[in-house]
Amino acid sequence: MNKENTIKYTIAIPFLTNEYTFSISRKTNWSIIDYLFLKELSQREMTVKSLSDFSNLETQVVIQILLPMCNVGWIDIVTSRDSFIFRITEMGEIAYSLSVKEHELICKVDKYQRKREVFVDYFDNYYSVYSFDSLLLTHARYMSEINKNKNIVTLPIDDSNSYPKYTKMYSVMAREHEKIDNVRDEAVYTLTTKKYLLVDMLYIEGRKEGRIIDDNKVKKLNEKLIRQITNTLPAIVKDDNSLLKAPLSKDGNNYEIKVIAKRGDVDFVYGGHNTKAKLIELIQSSTDFLVIHSTFIGKWCIVNDDGYTHLFLEIKEALKRGVQVYILWGKSNAEETDENFEKSDSEDKAVEKKLRDFNESCHQEGMLNVVNYNDFRRTDSHAKFVITNHVDKGLCTMVSSCNFLYAKFERFEASVVVCNDQFTKYFLEIAANICCGKSTFDSKVRKEFRGLSSNIADTPNDVDIPNNEKLELRLVLKHQHHSYIDLAAQAKNKIYIISDFINTSPIRPIFDALKKSEAKKYYYYSKKSSYIDHSEIVEMHDDLKSADSLSQLGAHHSNSHAKVLAWDNNDLLITSLNWLSASAPNNLVEIYHEIGVYVQGWDVAKDFIKVFRSL
Template sequence: MMVVKVAVPVLRGKLSVLLEKGRPWSLVEHLILEALSRSEFSATELAAQGQIPRRVVIESIIRLMRAGWVQLSKHENTMCFSATESGKEVAFFSELPNFPKRVRKSISFIVDQAVGQVFRNREWIVETEGVVRERTKNDTLVWIHPESEGLKIDPGAFTASLLEDDEKLIDAASAGVSRRFALLTVRGEIVEGLPDRELPELRKIVLQAAKSFPVSSKPEQKLYSVPGITAGSGKAETVDRRIHFDLKDLILDGEAHKKAILKVLHDAKSRIYIHSTFIGKDSFMGLLPHMEAAIKRGVQIHVLWGQNDDPEELISTRRAIGEIREDDRIRDVSGSLIIHPFSTKSHAKIIVADSKVDGRFVAFVGSCNWLSSGFHSYEASIRLSDPQIVADVVDNLARLVCAENGIWSELITEFVNLSKLLRKQPPTQPPNAVARLVIGPRHGDYILRARDEATSRVFLTSHRLGPTAYPSVFSAIGALAAKNGIMAELYFGRSTGAVKNRHTVQAINDAATSGVTLVPVSSPRLHAKILAWDSRSALLTSLNWLSGDPVDGVDVKELGVFIEADGVASKIIDNFECAKE
């Protein structure tokens, strides 16, 4: 059996963090305090009435006594417990007040440069390149070589790996990183030296690297290239979420989007986050009175902006931001209306906000550039209220603002803590649909799903028709239409600069040959990006299906929501047909 050494490049770094440490009160502890506020009980009586283990009762009482909310009293031969006066004061609060301690400490970490996973420093032994070369000078060695390197990581996963369950991040600052290597040994299919956890993707890369080495009788060294962690390879996998969905959660056409953002500004309780691909001064200033009204109620608004393939429009956005910041009305509210100076390089369109009605957060994902739109175009977005999928959206906002150099901002901390809060919230209504975030290159999977699953109809809209994406879309949907006679309708608003009129006519004719109807739409102005099939499958997104290329160096260049729910596709298609008439 050939033995191969594999050197995995990593970054080893250190974060200086400020934490709040302290486990929140459990529902059982709260219920016990309520019971003891009404009457005295022994631990045995509490366990019997609550039908919970006596050990859990005792552990809960100990915590409550440490807080000064429960006291001990003796009746004949029985030890009983009751609430103190301060315990009675808090017992019937909706949540027991928590008193965490603030702690500042340093956390050492390792990020592998092949996959981008985060490890505690103690999980891996890593060495400098010089030490690895010295240790392996008589061995067969493969150096894994990432084509791109950096700290472009998922902040949520980062803190989940490095913080304890009872720790809440307040602030973090990077103390720098250094390049190191983890030295692994591969014997057949066995990899020695990996951290003790499930690492299927990293293990696969290591085995492929080892197998790439030809059998040789003498020790040799070689490179094995991998894309690396900043190549937009779709590392941020998402999961299906069972959610409650109402057809009213679909935001269709321009006027509906205008009403949606005005409602967000009117209803917000404390925070609004808006990510718009670009910003237009007139559109922004048109919403300013509504922003000012929200700010007067104590709402803080964060404005993020992203990528645009048109250099002139990108320059226009930067110019608009500069002019907006010079306005006296903006300066007056600059502490509450924060226009972030950097581009996220993303084409995603997102709003996340809470509500003064119930304090819960909602998210909007879709096609609308909220801060540059005049709301005259046909748009398509979806409103999400289930805490788990809203947390997924927040996690991706955190990824968008995470700089490649590892700088940790206050906004990242805010997103990380908000996501953690949302993960703990129960749904407010029973689920009736399945939804999932769709990120970057994963959009292509849904073209193939439509091809494989559709039984009656495929419907697609794109703002633009370009030379890059539409041939692959046509080949997949065309094959479906030709094979099964399924209705396939594709609509676009305009062609890109590279596609001339004659190319557009040729594309329409080529599509017709494949059994696909390709239709330019001038009224209403089409900006929606939709893929839907049959009656209950739809994907609303920021990706221009017929011109965009989601495979890019930006992790979350495009973001959409796929949903399976009764009537969702039919509702979207019917609404679009009415808007065209």
């Protein structure tokens, strides 16, 4: 390294960004002085001087107080030969009479729409343009040219974190006295544009951190991002091997949303026949809307030898009641280069025809309301869920291991039904995000799901429930699953992991992570993945037994399709993730590809284990 005392360099901080249209309410708040002035004017007309004498305020301050009330039509200004005279209007009299009891003037609420730009950093923090000292950030297209002229260190950004999180938007996009009522997406709804904040730095030789030259430029940024900026050193220091640039790491948040619910508002459903019965019951009890997301769809779930199946006959009855029914298809379209493309494509087209025929049969019965198939656009998600507004229980969501529109309901399944407004509100946002598949363009169905979600009012989560009736529920996305393996490692007695398939994927993230646990481990699967042979299963079994004498790995005789992690008595995670065959890396790629619900509550794991062991 060049032996200089200081090195000047620049850090380029990337943000994913997009513009959204915000529906906004803005309140005009009045002070007690405004109230007292209007009270005096309700009794007599007054000049600026008389109001100044009354309040002991300078005349210029008096005018500043009166002008906003003039603007809303509460006060008129009458000119006289010597002075301005202020008098109350009819609207002012009404405003004063409404405020007499509380001694506080009613607020004026303005409603308007504004297009504003949203910025998201590496750590998933949200910002408005007013979070930056400089209103103009550098667009990605200009960075290569800037890099030629400056000693720039560019921080990374996770491009896959492109789904907007509206709750976070609401908290940062409102300005003083504003409230965000709603957000409307543009044609491209994802956070796809990349812009950079350029921060000039100074490195003093021998120090462990760089110094930000202009603190005002970053003062509104998240503290963790600021620490990353100061910990990032110029490239020449790294080349000299004296100090390395600090690596970035995500926060250890292991859930997307957390709610507290009464046990009576949560239903655990175990077994294939019980799963079918619950699905039918949700369809029969649906009002307003019904969303069914199934990874796969089979013709046998639509029609049989006698005509339409019980499932689709109940969907038709829901349509007759005016329920808007959506069926989302998760399975990815086969690539043309796939050797099984023709077979897969032919099967999919046959299913599409059966679904279209079903809608046509509805039309033939004189029905205008038919199923919305989202234009058969694939969500590329392995999650399985049902969302509806239940006639008796209100808004509810069913999360399951079961492919509702493919299963014959002969295998053991595990599901959880959550009747909770906030949980359902967030799940509708997920449905909105995944319904577009890999496309970044907004769609009619996505707008409708977002509309359903935004119409659900926010409710407090501080519910006072007795401990034996209280359940804590967390919505777990794909990249958050393996953090629950770390939690399970603290178990005292037993850990159960149930999976449909097995391959070598779980060796490091599961087997190695749990081998030091003092609890007994039970790993069960139904069948091996196609690309692993029996000898590899035997070898994995022997290696696991020698490394962890408290573990037991084997195929379960029940032909289970459930995907469950349960430990001790009170901790249970029901999911779509095949624990012993699927990978769930800690990144934001395909975050909605797998979705589960973690439940902590009295004996929830104990009850599941009892059912499973009885099979």
